[in-house]
Amino acid sequence: MTEMDYKYTLLSSDSEDCQKRPFLFHVDNNNQMNLFAVLEVRRDNYRRWGGLPCFRKAKVYSIGLGLTVMSLVMASYILTGEKKGLLITPSPYQYSTVNNSGLLNSHVTDLSFLFNLSSVRDYTNMKLVVKTITSNIEFSTRQLPDLKDLVKYEQHMFSIIPSTFLPNVKNPCWYEEYTGNITADPYGTNLYALYSKRFRTVFDYLRNAFREHLYRQGNKYYRFRCLPYFYIIGQPKCGTTDLYDRLRLHPDVRFTTFKEPHWWTRKRFGEASASTLWDNNAWVYFYENATAEGEPPFLIQDFIHAVQPNAKFIIMLRDPVERLYSDYLYFGIANKSADDFHEKVSESLQLFESCILEYSMKSCVYNTTLNNAMPVRLQVGLYIVYILDWLTVFDRNQMLVLRLEDHATNRKYTMHKVFDFLSLGPLTEQKEAEITKSPASNTRRQADKNLGPMLPATREILKDFYTPFNARLAQEFKNDSFLWEKKSKFM
Known part of the structure; x- marks a missing residue:
């Protein structure tokens, strides 16, 4: 199946029809009344009341009053972000989770469940969704592309970057x-x-x-x-900005003009784009889908390795449950709340479940349509999926994997690990203090702090979802701290 086929399977025409169709309220067991049916006034009714102008006026006034009250109620729901009651158009991203047939375009028929995702009443159902997902997890090894295929699809890049670089320069440089x-x-x-x-x-x-x-x-x-000597490649909301700001203070380090140029992931033309580890969403626009499973034929690391086989990479990780909530608070625009976050998590899990029932886990993780459809970025917290793919082309000693929790409690320790990894020169005590004791960068905004933590039910559901991925990460690096079993004090 091609990526285009999959796109329209995931977002089917049934979904679009559902979005366009106004919601029908049941008046009794046999008849349905459209919400806007009150606006349909038949002419024979006017003739019937023609001899009673007072009643006609009363009818018009009552209709106007009814519409006014209805508008106020609808406005109240919209402005408060309340989605438990009245919804005119069902969301096109709602899918069946109980007795799921495996089809990506199957819709929920139980409307009481459909419109009450923001409460803990769906806790049991979401646990079943997560169980379905985790039972379909499979870590597979990807097939590496040939260099000639990489050159074919990125001729310009390979034409301007030489195959050999200047000697006695730490970075890959040329005139x-x-x-x-x-x-x-x-x-x-x-x-x-x-x-x-x-x-x-x-x-x-x-x-x-x-x-x-x-x-x-x-x-x-x-x-x-x-080209950069090293890259800070991930993950967003895991402390990469703070690490970047501290490294900038080291006299041996020079960064690009912009912290996150996204050159490899989105533009192709030492950067610190926190998307480099995971963001391959643009591959469907650049390359043909050459695999039946819908997995990217090329990944970012294939191109980096082709021109910089000796590059170094720093990866900052964090409890993926907390990372997702921080990501939601940081990038969310309006109506943010713990309830809204719970709803978005539920919707995203249902979408992911629908995909993994038909396709491989890796194809779902890299699926651009799915990633764009999910209200929250669940896939970004699947660290091990991306890291294993990076390890297919780079050695483990070329990667330094850190935890934000450790960095937040002991910056001096983590910064020294970074300095040693990059073979940077020694520092004076004054410069070291400036680097390690400066205030943290890009912390949570006060308005977001006031929203409080996520719901306990949301946390439990997300913990179940990420646990098998964290376990595989801890196994790969022989470090149980990547299990994130202890609740982090860092927010």
């Missing part, structure tokens, strides 16, 4: 001839420069410094180009 007009704006066509005021400020600096970094030899100009 590239600059054939452009040195008096013209080198970033005139770069859309990043128009992204925001902060980006415009950065590009103003780059523009002014550009000519100073050109090397002239004879009548030619050359640019000194480098």
Whole structure:
């Protein structure tokens, strides 16, 4: 089955029809009345009441009053985010979990369950969903692509990055001839420069410094180009920003202009994009789906390894249950609450279950349509799935895996592990104190803290979901701390 086939299986036309169709309320056992049926006024009724203008006016007034009350009630539900009562259009992302036939387009018929996901009443049902998911977990080894296939699909990248680099330089660096007009704006066509005021400020600096970094030899100009010596590749809401800010203070470290250029994952053109470990969502737009199971034919690490086989990677992880809630609070826009988070978790688990009943676990983890449909990013916390795929091309000694919980309680210890891993030079006591004792970066906003923790039922469901993945992670690295059995004090 192709990715396009799978896309339309997951988001079927039945779902779209359900979304377009207004909800029908049952008036009695035999008849249905459309919610907006009150707006349908037949002409023969007007003729029947033609001799009684007072009654006609009363009828009009009563209809207007009814509509006003109805509007106020609906507005109240919408503004408060309450979804337990009135919903005009059912969500297209609701699927059956009890007696699931395995079809991705099967819908829930029990409407009382459909519209009450935000309470703990669905606790038992969600436990069954998680049990179904975990019983279908299978860790498989991926087939590595040939280098010639990588070159075929990324000819431009392989044409501008040389196969050999300058000696005696820690980074992979080379000189590239600059054939452009040195008096013209080198970033005139770069859309990043128009992204925001902060980006415009950065590009103003780059523009002014550009000519100073050109090397002239004879009548030619050359640019000194480098790839990163190391990457901070994951995960979001696991402390990568704090690690990045502290590493920037080390005199031996230079980062890119932007912390997260997402060059490998989304643009292709030492970065610290916390999406590099897991984000392969763009593969369906770049490449043909060459596998019957719907798994990506190429992954990010295949291209990095092809040009940088000796690169180093730092991975920051965190209890995936807490990571998901932090991710929800950080990226959520409005109506955030523990109840809303519970509902979104329930919807996402149902979607994941529907996928894993038909396809391999890995194809579901990498499925772009599924990832975009889930209200919360469940897949990002499946750390071991991504790490095992990275270990198919890179050695384990090229990766440093840290836990946010350890970093939060003992920054000096984790930073020294990073310094040793990157073979950085020694620090003065003053500089070390500046790096290790500065306040934490990118912490939870006060408004989000005021929302309190997630519901106990939500936590228990997510713990059951992530436990087998955490167990495999702990086994791989022979470290039981990756089980996250003790509740973290870090929020």
